[in-house]
Amino acid sequence: MQGTVVRVLWLVATFFAVAIGAAGSAQAGLVTIDFENDATGFYFNGYQSPSSADVVFSSTESRSTDPHDYISIDHFGQGSHGKGLAISSGNPGLGAGLIMDFLKPTDFLSLEFGNDDPDQSFTGLKQVVLTLFSGGLQVGQSIVAPNKNGIMDQNIAYSGQFFDRARFFFIDDFDFPALVNPIVDNVAYQNHTGPGGINNVPTPGGFLLFSIGLLAAYARRKRLVLR
Incomplete structure (x- = not known):
């Protein structure tokens, strides 16, 4: 069960990282007249x-x-x-x-x-x-x-x-x-x-850190339960 939850959280984190990275790339583009x-x-x-x-x-x-x-x-x-x-x-x-x-x-x-x-x-x-x-x-x-x-x-x-x-x-x-x-x-x-330009777009690294935090919180909770 624990392994399943970890895999799900990792897949969610990866999805958001790729999606936000793509959004950031779409926000900026070179235009030539x-x-x-x-x-x-x-x-x-x-x-x-x-x-x-x-x-x-x-x-x-x-x-x-x-x-x-x-x-x-x-x-x-x-x-x-x-x-x-x-x-x-x-x-x-x-x-x-x-x-x-x-x-x-x-x-x-x-x-x-x-x-x-x-x-x-x-x-x-x-x-x-x-x-x-x-x-x-x-x-x-x-x-x-x-x-x-x-x-x-x-x-x-x-x-x-x-x-x-x-x-x-x-x-x-x-x-x-x-x-x-x-x-x-x-x-x-x-x-x-977008408001304020591309600097307001969340970075993929930020979502990965957030996901790692979720994984750490989940692992801590499992240790407390097992005790």
């Missing part, structure tokens, strides 16, 4: 790709009434891999950057960039900067030196604390947004669902 399913055209701020409802794209430009001054989806030759997303500025003397708002907890972001040609800007091109925010507070930043060939053959990434907003800029030689329109493609991010 390659813009191939997006319709070419010009869009105002607040654009969402049909490939994902979790990310909202906007330009730092906010004053123009012309959609040409915000976001465009198109084939940009060597500046993208197939279709890509380009950012524009309605002010010819002010560079623009890309804002990405994430609707679910996110702790990883990677994107490829192109059109990093300093000849398009009389103020040069010094850095590519990706800055991450959570609740308006900066939580991380990645900086890459562009190879300045105008071709989409580099990427920038961040992995670390949870964030809900990312800002992507080309920075000129004077530490201002460069007068070059950034193009991005293959935006990949790690998506976490």
Whole structure:
């Protein structure tokens, strides 16, 4: 009888460990937006790709009434891999950057960039900067030196604390947004669902410890009974 109960408890513990482990894996997944399913055209701020409802794209430009001054989806030759997303500025003397708002907890972001040609800007091109925010507070930043060939053959990434907003800029030689329109493609991010993100998912190890505790309590009870 004792052996039967122990086997049953072990099977229950194993079942819950596997189930919770699978749930934890399902909570997090890498999503990539390659813009191939997006319709070419010009869009105002607040654009969402049909490939994902979790990310909202906007330009730092906010004053123009012309959609040409915000976001465009198109084939940009060597500046993208197939279709890509380009950012524009309605002010010819002010560079623009890309804002990405994430609707679910996110702790990883990677994107490829192109059109990093300093000849398009009389103020040069010094850095590519990706800055991450959570609740308006900066939580991380990645900086890459562009190879300045105008071709989409580099990427920038961040992995670390949870964030809900990312800002992507080309920075000129004077530490201002460069007068070059950034193009991005293959935006990949790690998506976490559920209240508080994946950190709230119980671990399989926790269930195993709980089950071992049950086994120990059962064994102690049997010894007391036998006495």
